[in-house]
Each structure stands twice: as structure tokens, then as C-alpha cells.
């Protein structure tokens with residue numbers, strides 16, 4: 140695979156060209172070029188250690204804090220280079236939010252968990268406005284009805300699935316354009332997982348979502364586009380470890396690359 | 409079924425042999441552990457029982473209640489009415505006859521001389537002073553003649569007054585018990601010990617100045633070391649680049665913890681007193697010197713506490729667009745605080761027991777009362793142990809020294825107990 144194209148009707152939100160990521164001397168991501176479409180769900184799949192999380196984290200520069208991590212190439216968000224010299228990561232992360240694999244609410248109240256982002260970015264003027272943001276975010280994450288009577292209780296007292304939705308509420312409270320999710324349901328039971336998946340579906344109407352998942356079924360259920368990664372080192376004729384990228388239906392039903400076919404059929408992974 | 413491990417390795421007696429050896433080994437190890445604990449326990453018990461045996465006695469005092477007649481024929485035989493004459497009298501001689509009479513000892517003659525000597529040993533230097541001040545007191549000196557200016561103490565010659573005197577060496581004195589039976593000698597809680605200050609007279613010795621001095625010293629020590637240590641720990645853990653310089657600093661923080669405390673005393677005497685001209689022997693200088701000792705303890709504890717904060721909080725905050733400082737102040741530090749406070753308390757407990765560096769900077773044997781500020785000369789509690797003991801062995805001084813140790817140990821247990829409680833509570837809430 141050399142050129143990966145999106146359908147012409149897709150509006151592009153993030154455009155990556157020749158991205159390499161290395162930890163010290165080990166190349167984790169090699170020469171990845173892809174366009175992530177706006178207001179759709181893009182899934183990253185691939186065997187463990189192939190660099191899905193690494194690549195996801197380059198999209199909001201969460202790798203900046205990791206010792207020895209170097210990123211080269213070009214990543215543009217709505218046309219502006221996020222690795223450009225003057226780019227402020229604070230600003231970037233308000234634009235590109237993140238939800239982690241393990242639910243990680245702050246050891247504070249439910250309300251404060253959601254209010255933290257708006258607070259540090261100064262998104263409101265009055266307490267009433269902040270209340271409004273918190274309520275909207277919790278509604279958006281499908282959690283409002285479950286917690287509206289106990290906003291002052293600690294966020295860590297919720298169930299795993301509720302905690303993860305609280306983290307989603309926390310992420311959308313700063314009004315981002317893009318939400319990155321690294322295996323957001325892998326620590327949850329099937330029912331909680333279903334709720335998260337439905338939520339992702341709904342959120343995609345307003346947000347650009349990139350999700351890493353190990354579940355083929357989940358990718359097929361939630362994703363519009365799917366990208367298959369394969370670990371470095373690669374065979375000689377591969378110039379990138381993004382093996383295949385396209386409509387989810389195409390990647391799963393008529394994969395072009397043999398490794399993609401084996402992976403989606405569950406032959407390895 | 410596929411054979412993976414050869415069945416011969418499952419022979420029953422081979423297994424039994426291994427098990428037997430393993431059990432014997434663990435029994436031996438357990439026995440060694442118990443023996444080590446027992447040895448440590450014995451040493452601790454010996455130490456504590458000696459301290460408590462002597463120290464508890466120092467917390468009580470023996471008081472003698474006697475009726476003393478200020479006989480003019482003895483105090484002022486020529487009837488001059490001159491206070492200077494009365495002042496020269498040995499007032500303790502008024503007490504002896506009362507005791508002789510009570511104990512059926514002859515006032516004169518060879519036969520009871522030894523008995524009289526023993527009775528005299530019960531009366532301390534303080535008793536004579538105490539009685540004298542009832543008759544005559546010195547209020548200053550005449551600026552011209554330099555003669556002492558004397559006034560009456562309120563009691564007139566010829567009066568008979570019931571007084572309470574401190575009794576000494578009661579443990580070894582054969583007349584202590586008879587006097588107790590007569591109701592003359594009584595054991596009482598030694599209130600002076602907690603309300604009095606450093607004094608050469610063991611009958612009046614107290615630790616209030618040392619207690620307050622230790623409080624000021626620890627306060628200065630805390631204020632000087634805590635903010636610096638926390639900032640250093642935060643910087644080293646969260647912001648410092650990993651390079652040769654930070655590695656060098658890290659090694660030297662650990663070295664600092666290993667430097668004998670007396671070295672800090674010498675350094676403090678030079679830097680704070682000689683170079684900066686701070687007042688010697690004060691809690692200010694003492695606290696600053698001790699802060700050098702607590703600094704590495706707090707830094708090491710704070711770094712461990714910061715490191716133990718789950719990375720997920722930091723990550724979540726950064727993911728929301730918080731800066732590293734914001735993540736630090738709003739999540740990492742609050743979460744690490746119980747651990748940091750525990751380390752701080754342990755550091756301060758160590759500082760409370762430090763003696764050598766304080767002697768170096770002159771926090772010794774002050775007799776100027778309770779320090780109202782950290783800028784006054786003061787002993788500390790640990791120095792007080794040394795002060796109470798004095799320069800030569802004396803039964804009562806030894807007791808007081810041990811009593812001071814009890815107070816110090818009590819405070820140390822209080823501090824360490826608080827630290828243990830905080831650790832327990834923060835572990836439970838995580």
C-alpha cells in the first residue's frame with residue numbers, strides 16, 4: 140500500500156504526512172500518512188505493540204512528556220501544524236481531548252471532575268454558566284440522570300462504566316473538536332461497553348473521534364473508517380507500518396493486504 | 409496426552425526430602441528472626457526500665473511539712489534588729505531540732521551523732537534559702553556603697569510558721585520511712601518540673617524553658633526546611649531534566665543525610681553566628697542548623713510520595729490542557745501530601761532529639777527563664793537532659809535527667825504516632 144485515499148466527500152480534520160515516532164533508538168511508528176475525516180469515527184486496530192497508542196498520542200502531543208520520545212513528520216489539524224514551533228499544547232489539548240484506557244477520574248467530586256477543564260481554560264464567567272457546562276457535558280456523556288442527585292459525591296465512587304463516561308464528560312466539557320480514545324471500553328463489562336459504544340456513535344455527530352480498539356466487533360460496530368497498523372520492524376517492501384486504511388466495511392470484508400485479512404479474521408493478534 | 413516433564417521427577421520420596429529441607433530451612437530462619445527480635449526487645453527493655461525507674465522518681469518530689477519557730481535567740485542573739493545580721497544565719501539549723509524531736513534523737517552528745525548526720529542529709533540547700541527569704545530579702549544593691557539593699561520578708565522573729573520543704577536523697581535515707589509514718593514527709597507530684605526553669609538547685613529544677621525552646625527551635629526548623637524541601641522534591645521529580653547535574657545533586661542530597669550532625673553544628677556556628685551575626689544560643693540559629701538535618705529527610709520522603717501518585721491523574725490533567733505546574737498543584741501535591749507530612753514529622757522528631765549541634769552553637773545551660781521569642785537564648789529539651797544531669801553525679805539530678813528523657817520520649821512517640829496514623833489513614837483512603 141503506498142497511497143491511502145479517503146472518499147472525496149469526506150471533510151478532512153487531521154492530516155498526517157510521513158510521521159515517524161521513536162522511543163530513544165526504537166522506531167515505533169514509521170512513515171505514517173493518513174487523513175482523519177471530520178465528524179466520523181476512525182478506529183485504529185492492529186496487534187499489540189504495533190504503535191496504535193503511540194500514534195494516537197502524537198495527535199494531541201501527549202508524547203511530549205515521555206522521556207526519549209521523538210516525533211518527526213507533519214500533522215496538521217484543520218490545516219495548522221500541531222508540531223509547529225509556536226503551537227501551545229494547552230491550546231491544542233483544548234481542541235483535541237483524550238479519554239484513557241483505564242477510567243481515571245480525579246479524586247474529587249463528580250462536579251469538580253467535569254468543571255476542572257472549563258476552570259483551567261476560563262470558559263465561563265459565572266457560577267451559573269459553569270453549572271450549565273457541567274450539566275451539558277454530563278448529558279452529552281449520558282450520565283446526567285444517573286448522577287444529577289449526587290454531583291458532590293466523589294467521582295471515584297462510581298462504577299467503572301460510569302467513571303469512564305464521567306471521563307468522557309470531562310473531555311467534552313472543554314468543547315473539543317476531536318476526541319481521542321485509547322481502548323476506552325477494555326476495562327468494562329459488556330453492558331457498560333455497549334453504553335460507551337452507543338455514546339461514541341452519538342458523539343460522532345458533533346465530534347471527530349479516533350478510537351483504538353482490540354475488539355474487531357467493536358470496530359465494526361462504531362467505526363466509519365478503520366486503520367490497520369503492523370509493528371516495526373517490517374518486511375522490506377513495506378515503507379510504513381500503517382498497512383491498510385479505508386472504510387470499515389471494506390477493511391473487514393475485502394482487505395487488500397494479506398496481514399489485514401488474517402488479523403481481522405482472528406488468525407493472529 | 410503429551411508428556412512434558414519426565415515422571416521420574418515426581419518420585420514421592422524425592423519430593424518429601426525437598427519438603428523436609430525446605431521446612432527445616434524456614435524454621436531455622438524463623439528462629440533466627442525471633443532471637444534477633446528478643447535481643448532487640450531485651451536491650452530496649454533494659455534501657456526503658458532504667459530510664460523509667462529513675463525518671464518517674466524525678467516526676468515526684470518529697471516534701472517535708474514542719475513547724476518552724478524563728479527563734480530570735482538563735483537568729484539575732486544580740487537583738488540588733490539588723491537584717492544583714494539575720495541574713496548570715498544558717499536557717500536550716502531551725503529545722504533539725506524539730507526533726508530530732510519527732511524521731512527521738514538526742515539533740516546533743518556523741519551517741520546520736522551519726523543519726524543526726526543522716527537526718528541533716530534530708531534537708532537541701534534550697535530549704536535554707538526558702539526560710540531565709542521569709543525573714544529577709546535582697547531587692548538590689550546600693551549604687552554608692554554597693555551594699556545589698558535588704559527588706560523584711562514578712563515573717564517576724566519569734567513567729568512559728570508551718571513550712572513545706574523539699575527533702576533530698578529520701579530513697580537511701582533510713583529516716584525517710586519513719587518521717588513518712590509520722591506524716592511529716594510526703595510524696596507529691598513535682599509541679600516545679602513542668603513550670604520551673606533550668607536551675608542549679610535540683611529541688612527547683614524545671615523544663616519549661618527547654619520545652620518552649622524546643623518548640624521555637626522546631627518551628628524555625630519546620631519553616632526553614634519544609635517549603636524548601638517540598639519545592640526541591642517537586643522540581644527534581646517533575647521538572648528537572650535528567651542530566652549529570654541533577655544526578656550529582658541527587659547523590660549529594662543522600663550524602664547530606666549521612667553527615668554526622670555535629671558537623672552541621674560547627675558549620676552553623678560559623679555561618680549563622682560568625683558570618684551572619686545571628687544571636688548565638690537562640691532557637692533561631694538552632695532551628696536553622698537542624699533544618700539542614702531535616703532537609704534531606706523531607707526531600708527523600710517527598711520525592712517518594714510524589715512518585716507514588718498514580719500517573720493517571722497527571723495524564724488526565726495534561727490531556728485536558730493543564731500545564732505541568734497546574735497538574736502538580738491541583739492533583740499531584742495534594743495526593744502526595746500525607747506522605748510528605750509523614751516524612752516531615754519523622755524529620756522533626758529526629759531534630760527534636762539532636763543535641764550535639766545545639767551544644768556547638770551555644771544552646772547550653774541558660775538560666776534566663778522561658779524564651780518569649782526564637783531570638784532569646786534557650787536550651788532545648790535534649791540539651792536539658794544534659795543540663796539536668798549537671799557536671800557531677802547526684803541522685804536527684806540523675807532522676808531529673810531521666811524525667812526529662814521521659815518527656816522527650818513521650819513527645820517523640822506522639823510525633824511518630826501522628827506520622828504512623830497519617831500513613832495508615834492515607835493508605836486506607838487510596
Ligand SMILES: Nc1ncnc2c1ncn2[C@@H]1O[C@H](COP(=O)(O)OP(=O)(O)OP(=O)(O)O)[C@@H](O)[C@H]1O
Nearest residue numbers: 162167185186187188189190191192193194205353
Ligand atoms: N514510554 C515508552 N518508552 C519506550 N518505549 C515505548 C513506550 N511506550 C511504548 N513503547 C514501545 O513502542 C511500541 C509501540 O507501543 P504502543 O503502546 O504504541 O503499542 P500499542 O499498539 O498501543 O499496543 P497495545 O495494543 O498493547 O496497547 C512498543 O514496542 C512499545 O514497547
Ligand SMILES: [Mg+2]
Nearest residue numbers: 191192193321
Ligand atoms: Mg495501546
